[in-house]
Amino acid sequence: MSRVAAIDCGTNSIRLLIADITNGNFKEVVREMEIVRLGQGVDQNKSFHPDAIARTLNAVEKFSAQISSKGVEKVRFCATSATRDATNRNIFTDGVKEILGIEVEVIPGEEEAELSFIGATKELSQNEGPFLVVDIGGGSTEFVYGGEKVSAAKSVNIGCVRMSERHLNTQPPSMAQIAQAIVDIDIAIAEAAKVVPISEAKSLIAVAGTATTVAAAALNLESYDRYLIHLARVPAQSVHKVAGMFQSMSKEEISALGYMHPGRVDVITAGALVLSRIMAATGASEFIASESDILDGIAWSLTK
Known part of the structure; x- marks a missing residue:
């Protein structure tokens, strides 16, 4: 052991x-x-x-x-x-x-992407591949594509903290702020798509706190339950609905949500918008929420 x-x-x-x-x-x-x-x-x-x-x-x-x-x-x-x-x-x-x-x-971002891929796909059957793993972090978002192993990966600077600081600095944000953020996000997704075949995956897996919090909202959880969230399948229309919900709420209203971690209150609107734009760009009908991510990938790497 x-x-x-x-x-x-x-x-x-x-x-x-x-x-x-x-x-x-x-x-x-x-x-x-x-x-x-x-x-x-x-x-x-x-x-x-x-x-x-x-x-x-x-x-x-x-x-x-x-x-x-x-x-x-x-x-x-x-x-x-x-x-x-x-x-x-x-x-x-x-x-x-x-x-x-x-x-x-x-x-580097590409190694971050590979570790996220290892963590996210370890429990899934290869029959569900090829996979696109999306890791929305605070500073960057990683896109990584593959089956049994990674075949393409790209990191772009559209994390939830970065987008909040750059664009969505009021809550609720203005329509102009959202529009500016969407332009920035869509340019970065297009940059990733030059390297990663983002619309060719059989399964889209989203990892990290933004994705799991959006899943908690879509599941209408009263409190955060990682066991109910893990491997939940969240329809694209639910992602767009949740993103719109956060855009319309005050900071106090977001803070009052039972599943919301206090440290995500001021960045979840930007994070959910990033995930919504990714769903639109990939054409995926749903995403699989995974509680296993880069952290698990780092642990697995220590057994080599």
Whole structure:
């Protein structure tokens, strides 16, 4: 048996997964998430805010205690969009090394996409492929296509935090803000489509917090239930309806939703809009919501 710890540090959240992996069998031991908004202001300033670094390192301290107490053998820490963009990333990565004693891997968007693909498709039958896995993060969105393995991948800068900071800075947003965001999003999707055959997949799988929160809304859940959300099939028309619902709500109304994580309140409108535009561009009739994503892919990578 190999007990591994995977840490995924994105633009909006940092997550820990401790798992036992034996002969292809996967058993989750710990799964935790903290919304730290590491990417606060990165799109505009190209550097980490000191408060964002402090919040994130505080979460890393908590994760370190968990890792130490659970007898973990291998640890991998992957940082994505915000860390790729920040010119002062060494302040953050040095802080992590001091706490955990390991190097932070600042992975390129294409590797991020491949890890998401591994995590998202591991439980699905190859009969449901080829797959298009879409990972809407805080800073970027990854598109990855393949069957048993990845054949095409592209990362574009249309994450929910980035789109919120760039366009949707009031809640509810104005029609002009939404229109500007749609132009930006559609250009990025078209860029991805030059590399990835986004309309040829048999199954569209969407991973990460935006997609699972949209699924929770479409399922009318009273509270967030990852077991009901995982592998739920959400029709395209439900995605468009949910995106429109968030666009019409105040921040207080969104915050009052039982399934809404407090750290997603101010970015879910942008995230849902990105997912809605992806559904329109791909022509997919539904998406499969997956709670297994890049974090699971990082864990699996530690068994190689």
